[in-house]
Amino acid sequence: MKELELKYGCNPNQKPSRIFMREGTLPLTVLSGKPGYINFLDALNAWQLVKELKQATGLPAAASFKHVSPAGAAVGLPLTDTDREIYFVKPDAQLSPVACAYIRARGADRLCSFGDWAAPSGPCDAATASYLKNEVSDGIIAPGYTEEALAILREKKGGGYNVVQIDPNYVPALAEQKDVFGITFEQGRNELKIGPQLLDNLVTKNKELPESAKVDLLVALITLKYTQSNSVCYVKNGQAIGVGAGQQSRIHCTRLAGSKADTWYLRQCPKVLELQFAKGIKRPDRDNAIDIYISDEYEDILAEGVWQRYFSVKPQPLTPAEKKTWLATQTGVALGSDAFFPFGDNLERAKKSGVCYVAQPGGSVRDDHVIATADKYNMVMCFTGVRLFHH
DSSP states (O other): OOEEESSSSSSSTTTTTTEESSSSSSSSEESOOOHHHHHHHHHHHHHHHHHHHHHHSSSOOEEEEETEEEEEEEEEEOHHHHHHHTTTHHHHHHHHHHHHHHHHHHHTOOTTTTTTEEEESSOHHHHHHHHHTOOOOOEEEESSHHHHHHHHHHHGGGTEEEEEEEEETTTSEEEEEEEEEEEEEEEEOOOOOGGGGGOBBBBBBBBOOOOHHHHHHHHHHHHHHTTTTSEEEETTTTTEEEEEESOSHHHHHHHHHHHHHHHHHHTTTTTHHHBBOOOOOHHHHHHHHHHHHTSSSTHHHTTTTTHHHHSSSOOOOOOHHHHHHHHHOOOOEEEEEEOOOTHHHHHHHHHHHHHHHEEEOOOOOOOHHHHHHHHHOEEEEEEOOOOOOOO
């Protein structure tokens, strides 16, 4: 198939719409549903991310994409008991590494992953499909599907769930083009290979970079390569826990991603884990309730006549002091930036979310100040020398 007609473009008024190949045939097959324009943008960016992440780490990988940026990305490390609780996984559920990767990717920011596009780096198995079956998702792209997985996915949304199979051996042309206002832009594809070699230039006094932190920094950098710029990514245990995308100011990226990382960690606070939810509450409503409960707007969810919709027992507020105390226990977080930090304030904010390891291009006229800030907190920071803008 050389081209595929779409219902419409980014918006319903943008017609006609299609994806097509100037040469050759499309390297993908639609197995279920009818993906749209933005669906394919998410799918193809997500597939590139997970393919590269698996190549760089040797581990199964997955991503959860929304609006052409990852809401989360992760490698397939086992879930902890706490992970299983906050990601709605039964304690005795048998999970494959690919399923673990997707569950962790979606768990980075469950609100932003609502209606996501899923992308595992390997064939989708029954464990992954079974988890997706109970989540609000627009579609999935994978290099293959087991018969059982495909049967599960084809039942989702009454048979309308989007399932796309990508040729894992497809190699795109070296030049890429896009049109803006009737003018064609062309550039060489970003074929930069992100690997451990980018982490060799350690510029701080502390140069102790454990292997686990190297994996986390690779997850951060590869996630950023496919995130709308400006962007910053926080990672822990092979899982993106906060992605700040598309901000005009880098400090705003750092704050946005940091606040998401804090939310991820606050979900694990004992007081949050002890919340007693109303019987039959759906996952999205539970996610929203938790998000409001741990925010500064907690009174909105605890008001009389409101809390009863979500909880069987009215919870006590999670006070600012309790949040501060819990967040202070966060540590071992890795941070990546798609361009240099112009000021040390980014690291000041990052420290509040437990950042110990940093990878950024370097090259600012204030590098000395940024390094001094990292040294102030005994962080390990490397200059990669490469920018990762993506638009």
